[in-house]
Structure formats: structure tokens, C-alpha cells
Amino acid sequence: MIELVLSKIKVDETRGEQVIVFREKEGTRYLPVVIGMSEVNAIKMHLAGVKPPRPLTHDLLLQALQALGAKLDKVVIDRLQQNTFFAKLHLSRDQHNGIVLDARPSDSVALALRAGSPIFVSEEVIGEAGLHEF
Numbered sequence: 781m782i783e784l785v786l787s788k789i790k791v792d793e794t795r796g797e798q799v800i801v802f803r804e805k806e807g808t809r810y811l812p813v814v815i816g817m818s819e820v821n822a823i824k825m826h827l828a829g830v831k832p833p834r835p836l837t838h839d840l841l842l843q844a845l846q847a848l849g850a851k852l853d854k855v856v857i858d859r860l861q862q863n864t865f866f867a868k869l870h871l872s873r874d875q876h877n878g879i880v881l882d883a884r885p886s887d888s889v890a891l892a893l894r895a896g897s898p899i900f901v902s903e904e905v906i907g908e909a910g911l912h913e914f
Contacts, residue, residue, distance in 0.1 A: 781856060781901070781902060782804055782805075782806075782807065782900060782901050782902075783804070783805040783806070783898055783899070783900050784802035784803065784804060784811060784857075784900065785802065785803055785805050786800060786801075786802060786899075787802055788800075789801070789820060789823065789824065790812075792814075798814065798815055798816070798819075798820040799812045799814055800813050800815055800820065800889060802899070808912060809910035810910065810912070810913070811906055811909060811911075813857075813865055813885050813886070813889075815885070815886035815889075816886060819884075819886035819889075819890055822836055822838050823889060826838075826890070826893050826894055837887075838887065838890040838891050839894060841891055842894050845871065845895075848873065849873050849874055850872065850873040850879070851871065851873070851895075852869060852891060852892060852897040853871065853872050854870045854897055854898050854900055855870070855883075855885075855888040855889065855891070855898070855899045856868045856899075856900045857899070857900070857905055858902045858905065859902070860905045860908055860909055865885045866882070866885070867882075867885040868880050868882060868883065868888075869881040869888055869891070
């Protein structure tokens with residue numbers, strides 16, 4: 781597994797898509813992932829420090845996990861199929877690891893940023909979709 785950091789958020793003008801771009805924490809490759817408008821807005825709001833008057837979906841999910849005594853240990857982008865990325869949320873509760881949930885990468889990233897949890901990608905996925913420049 782390779783740890784990623786959020787490098788930038790871009791708009792692909794030619795296709796009208798929002799793209800979050802990750803960079804290897806200890807490397808030179810980039811991983812661009814196309815995400816929806818609502819998820820990119822949730823990420824941007826968090827990064828800008830904007831606190832909505834009521835919790836957004838990702839804030840609510842984090843509050844629910846915390847209320848249940850669970851913690852988001854990490855996010856893993858583990859598969860790429862027909863140009864669609866797949867991710868897993870790795871949760872733990874009361875020292876019991878092993879709770880893994882399927883999730884969209886966009887939601888996973890929005891949640892991980894709020895929780896302060898690391899984001900990883902499999903070597904296979906970054907080998908297939910990673911770029912040396914972006």
C-alpha cells in the first residue's frame with residue numbers, strides 16, 4: 781500500500797469534470813480521480829475551514845462513527861474497473877480491527893480528511909492509473 785496526500789483539486793475544462801489529484805507521500809506519482817460536484821464541494825468546504833450550521837453528510841457520518849466508539853483507521857483505493865475507482869473504509873472499534881466497508885473514493889476522501897485518517901492506494905491501481913506529471 782502506498783500512502784497518498786491530496787495535492788490539488790482541478791476542473792477539467794474540456795470534459796467539465798471535477799478531479800482530485802493525489803500525490804504519493806513518499807514518491808513522485810500522481811493519481812487523478814474524477815468525483816462529483818457535491819463531494820468536491822464537501823472537500824473544498826472542509827479544506828477552507830467552513831463550518832456549516834448543520835452537519836453535512838460526511839460530518840454526520842463521522843459523528844455517528846464517533847458516537848458508536850468507532851474510528852476510521854484508513855481509506856484504501858483498492859481497485860480500478862472500467863475507469864471507475866473503488867475504495868474501502870477500514871474501521872476499528874474498541875481495539876477490534878477488521879471492519880471494512882465498500883465506499884466511493886470521493887466519499888471516502890471527504891470522510892478521511894475530516895477524521896484526519898490516512899489515504900492509501902494499492903500498487904496495482906497506482907501502477908495502472910498513476911501519472912508522473914499532472
